[in-house]
Amino acid sequence: MTTQPEISVPSTSTSTTKKPYTIYNITLRLPLRTFTLQKRYSDFSTLHTTLTSQAGAPPPASLPPKSYFSSTTSSPALAESRRIGLQTYLQTLNSHSDDRWRNTSAWRSFLNLPSTNNSNHPNRHAPLSRTQQQPITDPVVWLDYHRDLKSQLHSARLQLTKRDQATSGQAQHECSAEAKKHLIKASSMITALDSGLKALANDTWGREKLGDGEMRRRRDLVSAAQKEREGLENLGNAMVAKNALDGAIAHATKGDKDKLLLNGGAENTRDGGGGGGSRKPAFAAAKGRVLGKESDRTRALDNQGVLQLQQQLMREQDEDVDVLAAAVARQKQIGMEIQDELVLQKDLLGLLDEDVDRVQGKMDVARKRIGKIS
Numbered sequence: 400m401t402t403q404p405e406i407s408v409p410s411t412s413t414s415t416t417k418k419p420y421t422i423y424n425i426t427l428r429l430p431l432r433t434f435t436l437q438k439r440y441s442d443f444s445t446l447h448t449t450l451t452s453q454a455g456a457p458p459p460a461s462l463p464p465k466s467y468f469s470s471t472t473s474s475p476a477l478a479e480s481r482r483i484g485l486q487t488y489l490q491t492l493n494s495h496s497d498d499r500w501r502n503t504s505a506w507r508s509f510l511n512l513p514s515t516n517n518s519n520h521p522n523r524h525a526p527l528s529r530t531q532q533q534p535i536t537d538p539v540v541w542l543d544y545h546r547d548l549k550s551q552l553h554s555a556r557l558q559l560t561k562r563d564q565a566t567s568g569q570a571q572h573e574c575s576a577e578a579k580k581h582l583i584k585a586s587s588m589i590t591a592l593d594s595g596l597k598a599l600a601n602d603t604w605g606r607e608k609l610g611d612g613e614m615r616r617r618r619d620l621v622s623a624a625q626k627e628r629e630g631l632e633n634l635g636n637a638m639v640a641k642n643a644l645d646g647a648i649a650h651a652t653k654g655d656k657d658k659l660l661l662n663g664g665a666e667n668t669r670d671g672g673g674g675g676g677s678r679k680p681a682f683a684a685a686k687g688r689v690l691g692k693e694s695d696r697t698r699a700l701d702n703q704g705v706l707q708l709q710q711q712l713m714r715e716q717d718e719d720v721d722v723l724a725a726a727v728a729r730q731k732q733i734g735m736e737i738q739d740e741l742v743l744q745k746d747l748l749g750l751l752d753e754d755v756d757r758v759q760g761k762m763d764v765a766r767k768r769i770g771k772i773s
Contacts, residue, residue: 403493403494403501404427404428404429404493404510404512405427405428406425406426406427406428406486406489406490406493406510407425407426407486407490408423408424408425408426408482408483408485408486408489409424409426410424410482411423411424411471411478411479411482412424412437412765413472413765413768413769415761415764415765419472420439420440420471420472421439421440421471421472421478421481422437422438422439423437423438423439423440423443423481423482423485424436424437425437425438425489425510427510432543432547434511434540434543436510436511436540438509440465440471440481440485442509443462443485443488444462446505446506446509447462449503449505450492450500450503450505450506453503453504453505454499454500454503455499456499458488458491458492458500459491459492459495459497459500460487460488460491460492461488462484462485462488463480463481463484463485463488472772473772475769475772475773492506511535511540535591535592535594535595535598535599538599538609541592541595541596541599541617544588544591544592544595545592545617545620545621545624547588548585548588548589548592548624549624551581551582551584551585551588552581552582552585552624552627552628552631554577554581555577555578555581555582555585555628555631556631558574558575558577558578558581559574559578559631559634559635559638561574562574562575562578562635562638563638571642575635575638575639578631578635579635582628582631582632582635585624585628586628589621589624589625589628592620592621592624593621596614596617596618596621599614600614612754613754616747616750616751616754619743619747620747623740623743623744623747626736626740627737627740630733630736630737630740633729633733634730634733637726637729637730637733640722640726641723641726641727
């Protein structure tokens with residue numbers, strides 16, 4: 400049986416919009432993570448209606464009734480009573496033996512749970528790194544997604560570092576596979592974050608929308624994450640190309656090159672006639688070469704053929720060196736991009752600090768207003 404998340408509504412807050420309304424903070428504790436959602440009473444009302452429609456029967460709990468003569472923003476007692484009623488409503492649905500309401504898309508969308516039809520899957524409530532899910536419609540959950548994404552990128556970077564330090568081919572292969580797995584997860588999470596931003600920008604549920612500055616900051620976070628993922632992917636490909644090139648050069652050094660040096664490296668003698676200083680190979684073309692050991696590649700060649708073979712191998716080695724130089728240059732470029740990314744992340748952290756200070760100021764103002772109301 401699948402373990403259900405722990406759901407509670409520990410507190411409420413008041414929006415800072417022109418027409419204030421009460422926000423109910425829902426805390427979900429999953430096996431691997433905990434996050435908070437913010438909903439208003441109209442969201443609960445829509446959920447109740449949709450659950451009744453999708454499950455074919457009304458939920459086994461009722462919502463606390465509406466009040467037409469007083470408001471929760473002006474009556475802390477009414478807000479507290481409704482908070483307890485909404486918490487009881489969610490906990491009843493969550494723990495009920497009949498899971499028809501929990502298996503609806505409305506329930507999963509309301510709580511931002513992974514959208515899956517397999518209720519017995521062990522990772523049904525795993526961290527939000529799955530590709531089949533509802534759009535992220537809560538700003539707090541969006542930040543949780545982003546933290547999970549950064550964790551995946553960090554794990555991929557660690558695996559690439561281990562791969563660079565590994566001495567055996569098996570260890571390098573395992574590290575490459577792990578890094579690729581983390582990068583694939585990161586790619587799907589970046590797609591989810593991008594679609595989540597579009598959903599947040601087009602939010603029509605009456606919540607307070609994110610400001611333009613916050614939306615730009617979050618788009619920059621997604622762009623930076625995408626750039627970091629591409630850099631790590633290029634780094635992994637460069638490592639694979641470098642290892643393949645090293646193996647080819649090592650094979651050529653131990654094989655064809657050594658044989659070529661043995662067979663074609665005989666001393667040349669000066670021509671005895673005149674002062675022209677011309678050289679000729681000390682091979683007897685008619686009777687075959689007698690210096691060194693002949694290889695299968697040179698035995699059927701004359702002196703001119705051996706020279707051409709040597710030149711061809713030298714050209715191939717030069718090309719291999721050029722490829723290696725290009726791979727090293729790519730790694731250098733990736734390192735410079737990583738440095739630029741660190742500078743960008745530092746700037747983003749500075750902006751985040753400023754946003755936190757601004758939000759803290761708003762919260763202080765809201766607390767003072769609540770104190771005056773109470």
